[in-house]
Amino acid sequence: MSDLDSVIAASFGSVVTRAQPVGGGNIHDARRLDLADGRVIFAKSAGRAMAPLLEAEARGLELLAPHLRVPRVLGRGEGWLALEWLDLHPPDAAGWESLGRQLAALHAVRGDHHGLDHDNFIGSTPQLNRPAESWREFYLERRLRPQVQLAHGQGHRLDEDAILAAAEACLGDHEPAPSLLHGDLWSGNVAALADGSGVIFDPAPYFGDPETDLAMLEMFGGPLPAPFLTSYGALPPDRSRRQPLYNLYHALNHLNLFGASYLPMVGQCVARL
Numbered sequence: 001m002s003d004l005d006s007v008i009a010a011s012f013g014s015v016v017t018r019a020q021p022v023g024g025g026n027i028h029d030a031r032r033l034d035l036a037d038g039r040v041i042f043a044k045s046a047g048r049a050m051a052p053l054l055e056a057e058a059r060g061l062e063l064l065a066p067h068l069r070v071p072r073v074l075g076r077g078e079g080w081l082a083l084e085w086l087d088l089h090p091p092d093a094a095g096w097e098s099l100g101r102q103l104a105a106l107h108a109v110r111g112d113h114h115g116l117d118h119d120n121f122i123g124s125t126p127q128l129n130r131p132a133e134s135w136r137e138f139y140l141e142r143r144l145r146p147q148v149q150l151a152h153g154q155g156h157r158l159d160e161d162a163i164l165a166a167a168e169a170c171l172g173d174h175e176p177a178p179s180l181l182h183g184d185l186w187s188g189n190v191a192a193l194a195d196g197s198g199v200i201f202d203p204a205p206y207f208g209d210p211e212t213d214l215a216m217l218e219m220f221g222g223p224l225p226a227p228f229l230t231s232y233g234a235l236p237p238d239r240s241r242r243q244p245l246y247n248l249y250h251a252l253n254h255l256n257l258f259g260a261s262y263l264p265m266v267g268q269c270v271a272r273l
Contacts, residue, residue, distance in 0.1 A: 008043050008082055009035055011075050027053060027124050032085060040085040041074060054081040056120040060183075060203035067109055067180065068102035069199050086199060088191035093227045095192030100231035102198055103213065109180035111207030114138035122184055122204045122250075123257050125150070129206045135178075136171050138208065139249075140164055147252035154256060156263065163248075166273040170245045178207035185213040186250075187221030211239050215246035244272035 002019070009016045014035040022032050028044040035041065046054055058073050058081055065072065072084040091099060113131035115138055120127050128146055132138035144167055148160045182189070183204035191199050214235070218224055229235070248269035255262040 004045055004080060005031065005033055005043065007077065008041065008075070008080055009033060011077060011082075012039065012041070013037075014039065033082075042071065042083040042085045043080060044083070045080045048079065050124065051079045053121050053124060054079070056204075057081060057202065059118070060120060060205045061201075063205050064106065064180070064182065064200070064203055067106045069098075069197060070203070071199070071201055086191075087194060088199060089194065091190060091192040091198055092196065093225070094196030095198050096225040097227040097231045098192070098196060099190055099198035099200065100228035100233075102200070103182075103185075104232045106182065107179040107210040107213070111178040111180065114178045114206075114208050115142065116206040120183075120204050120206075122253050125253050125256060127183070127204055127206075135175050135209055136168060139171065139245075140167055143249045144252070147249060147256060150256045151252060156255060156260065158266070163270055166270065167245055167248070170242060170273045174209075174242065176209040176211070179210045181205055181208050181210065181213050183213070185216050186219060187217060190217070209242075209246070211236065211242055212246045212249075214239070215243045216250055218243070219247045219250060244269045248273075 005016045005019045012035060014037045016033050017036050018034040020032045022030050022042070027050060028046045031043045033041040033043050044054060054076065058076050061070050061073050061083075064070050071086055073081070074084060075082040113133060114135050115131035116129035119129050128142045130142060132142065144164060145160070148158050148163055151158050152160070182200060183206055184202060185200070189200060189202045193199060214224065248266065251262060251265040251269050255266055
């Protein structure tokens with residue numbers, strides 16, 4: 001047990017009886033803290049440089065909480081975040097049905113602009129959310145261009161003008177209403193509880209095109225399960241045209257976070273535009 005664990009427990013008026021490291025991503029330290037009063041907490045901590053990511057996560061969870069099941073934020077402090085402990089399981093058919101229904105409810109929440117009133121992070125990469133009236137402008141200027149320029153700074157040779165031109169052509173006249181998004185909805189960020197209800201976590205939210213969430217959910221998880229599709233509702237018939245474009249943002253981010261092994265994924269997305 002660390003001194004920080006004791007600090008976290010003290011903020012709840014208790015002491016730690018057991019501290020156990022658990023999986024929680026590759027950015028923060030994550031632990032299960034059992035308190036003397038019987039409560040169990042999922043605690044995440046980070047050094048000073050990474051502390052803003054925890055604050056952004058807390059704000060994202062609080063933004064999404066009225067609309068879908070996420071871990072409740074129990075407390076936060078300097079370099080730590082305490083969340084509700086949940087016993088998570090891979091979603092079965094009931095879990096996917098619940099996730100589809102919840103995500104549809106989230107995407108039904110509308111904003112006045114694409115973006116958000118504050119920036120956050122996608123992984124550990126800063127995610128720019130300055131609002132824009134046009135989805136095309138927002139996606140090209142707040143999503144793709146910053147990632148391409150970051151890749152240039154790391155020595156990757158990408159044709160920025162060609163990528164953005166292909167992206168603009170792919171979007172065409174597609175101008176969706178700004179919907180509230182999870183923002184980082186890969187299959188590792190969804191799970192289910194023992195009662196079958198779905199849970200979604202680790203958000204990077206903003207208002208934008210719901211298709212971006214759906215594209216990422218398929219990016220690393222394969223086709224969307226039938227129970228999810230049934231409960232989510234009708235999908236745009238031409239969304240497959242934009243799927244590689246929306247996956248390109250995350251492919252670029254993986255390139256920037258994890259290196260050149262993701263160059264083929266970037267190239268595949270660009271080739272499909």
